[in-house]
Amino acid sequence: MAPMLTDMPSDRLNALVKHPFHRENGERLIGFIKDLRECHSAEDFVTFQRELLLATLAANRARAERSRVIKRLRKGQSLPADAPDLVVGDPRDVEDWRLESDVLERVGRQLRSIGDAMAWRAFRYDRRYILALRRNESPGPMTLSKEGTVHEIQFAEQQWIENRCFALLHDITDCLRIGDVTVFRDRGDDEQDILLYELKTNPRRRESTQLTRTRLAAEALHTGGPLPGPDKAVLVETGVPYATHMSVLSDALGRAHQEGLKTMRVPGQRGLLALDIAAAGNRWDAEEAARQFHAAYAALLRRMRLTVQRICFSSGDSAARNTMAVPWGIYPLQPAQCAGLIADVLVFTVTLSSDDLVDELGKHGLDAEWVLPSGAEMQTAQPVMIIRGHGHQVTMARAGLEQLVLELSDLQVWARGMDQLLRKGKAGRQPWPYFADEYKVWA
Known part of the structure; x- marks a missing residue:
């Protein structure tokens, strides 16, 4: 669990929020929000997601590199030859590397928050989809070292190239945790089909738990069935x-x-x-x-x-x-x-x-x-x-x-x-x- 700001000493908190990575991302967030508000067509969303994906993968990769350095220094080993440059501090001080790792964790979380905003906009601010698709554990940071991530990105690109459809990658968000990808198909007259996919890198592997969650989420949205999870929850329309x-x-x-x-x-x-x-x-x-x-x-x-x-x-x-x-x-x-x-x-x-x-x-x-x-x-x-x-x-x-x-x-x-x-x-x-x-x- 990443440390909360309220649990940090004031000097570390000050160093974190003033770190160049944190300041740079603050400016980048403004640009993302402006661009998201201009997303109207499938092409707009595809372009936006590509940019957000690049930023997300870069932040997660940078944090993984610093985690590797921290592990070596804690064991009393020297810096690896391919260690990244430490932006602020002493490269021999493990606490300076930990600070930069914490900054990058926050940057990654901030970018996932933009992913959540993209999801809400793509679902046209219909809270039902978030309530249904949130009910699972987090898959962790999005990284190309995961075979499933590469497969999902390829699937999303294929949907655009072959069908001109926007395919929303769930792992780029925090709020979508059931299924891997949601595809939005335009039916004209401002109507769209929303299709939920659970992808498999190995077609012979059985993933009954994930598929069951996906089925329950779809049934909860379309037939009023129970939401995934043990609490027997259902969506109720107030009409207000x-x-x-x-x-x-x-x-x-x-x-x-x-x-x-x-x-x-x-x-x-x-x-x-x-x-x-x-x-x-x-x-x-x-x-x-x-x-x-x-x-x-x-x-x-x-x-x-x-x-x-x-x-x-x-x-x-x-x-x-x-x-x-x-x-x-x-x-x-x-x-x-x-x-x-x-x-x-x-x-x-x-x-x-x-x-x-x-x-x-x-x-x-x-x-x-x-x-x-x-x-x-x-x-x-x-x-x-x-x-x-x-x-x-x-x-x-x-x-x-x-x-x-x-x-x-x-x-x-x-x-x-x-x-x-x-x-x-x-x-x-x-x-x-x-x-x-x-x-x-x-x-």
Whole structure:
């Protein structure tokens, strides 16, 4: 597991974000986001994926080279003759090589986040495909040393040359983990066929587990069957048009760019704090910046009267770490702002109270109970709230709550969606809701 930024000493964190590789990739992210927004045809997506593939393979190869050097130095051996150049530091110091490896891990993750944005755009912002195809372990870094990767790239090229179809490589993303490739075939009139492929390099090898996951994902999408996995989950259409308050986030990030940090109210009794690290660094030293942040956050909580049990999520260090999360690259913000969120030079935090969430559900006739103990740390699969209505109940865990908070979802819309979810509930099934017209938010 790659180290989290919050677990790093301040000097190492500073060295990481200021490393030339990290800065260069920050600029490259802006270009990728601009180019992705211009992707409309199959040819556009094919060209975009080729460029992203080159950058991804280069970053993963560079990290693998540094990992090899680190292993030799830890054994007390000399540098290999073909060792790459260390960009910053002493080539004899293993910690300097570790820093560069950590930087490249982050660069690779940032590029996978762009891959996720490409996937969401290719699927026309239909969350169902992400919910279905995310349910598997990560295949690890994409590299040409894997026979399967070479075969998948060749298959994608063949689809374009022979059929003029865009074939999306799943391993270039973080969120697509079932199947190897998705092919998009244009049917005219703005319609498309979406075909999921599980490829085999050896046609005689049986891969029943992978094929079963692929079949279940396809059935979940097209016939309402259970999603892959042991939790008996199903997709449930709420029919409620999705809505968010992204304009508040855009305003807050713009003001933070001028002032260093900015706090704002979000409809639904939520508090938002946005931080522009470069702008803050221009105004204050590190100690004063931290003091300003904590003072602004405390004032925001008092102003919003968020004094009971609080729910707080931050954008920080989350790129390509959560397969359910909408990637920053498709947020309706300026490309530089999206890139800043991916690279963690822009950070925002949203806070609301558990009571306000329960009250909003109550307005729609639902009985909600907050079950996370006061002061307890929210674990990944830990139940945090139980919602009851229409003879059914659903348990909400961290993932659903994080989605609600960081997407600045409209709480009334979300509560109506929960009402429809319970109306359509199926006994013994864990429902995963999706809303209508999401493309109007993200496109």
